[in-house]
Amino acid sequence: MSPVVNPTALLSACTACLLALVTLLTSSLALSNTAGVFPPDVQEGHRSFQYRVGLDPDNGTWGSRLHYQQSLNDNFMARGIIQGSESSAGNTKVDFAQAELFWALSKSHDRLRHGLRFDARVRGRSMPSSFSANYSLLYDFSDTWQGRLAFLNTRSFGDEASNDVKLQVRSQLSYRASPRLNFNIEYYSQLGSVDNVSPWNSQQHQIGPSVSWRTNTDWVLYGGILSTLNNRSPDSTLRFWLTKHL
Secondary structure, X not given: OOOOOOHHHHHHHHHHHHHHHHHOOOOOEOOXXXXXXXXXXXXXXXXXXXXXXXXXXXXXXXXEEEEEEEEOOOOEEEEEEEEEEEOOOOOEEEEEEEEEEEEEOXXXXXXXXXXXXXXXXXXXXXXXXXXXXXXXXXXXXXXXXXXXXXXXXXXXXXXXXXXXXXXXXXEEEEEEEEOOEEEEEEEEEEEEEOOEEOOHHHOEEEEEEEEEEEOOOOEEEEEEEEEEOOOOOOOEEEEEEEEEEO
């Protein structure tokens, strides 16, 4: 007889392994891709914490961030983010703090849904701050297949800031294998400025699979890998997220 797997025990073991790996980190911490393809939906009463880690296995550099988000009603949700890093000498710093406001423009039962997200990012050490106005689309192809598309437009401010509005495009195709298990293909790009898109060999493109699993105790585990399409990004990036719904 096969042994019965306790989901809570499995989650605790995975969490302990992740935290131990972060604690044992001795190489420099870099800003790996910890981004997501944000949906346009807002669920009234939603509250959650999320921790994200991105790892470049070729050089051992890491990026990590902590989220807290809470819906204000069935149309608006607020999120706060802190991202930090550690140098190769062991010096730690906070890279940025960011506030986000989600605005759902559709009803949750619509097959095609869209929404906006506004981001305000503050950096330390005389680095430019930024503001972003972003747009997201979601389409339910069926009960099991779903697609997302997001456009991010970012303008930096400060003494060393560029005057250009930078454009990013992200997308995700998701298959729901069960109410708790999703398999995804995700794509991320940085294309340059809105009015002067960079040539292909100067853009950044990453694509790869991911999986998310929701336990019966309101925890969600996410894991994935991204690979570069044009050698302007890391060859591969491993990504791990841990979410707790409150």
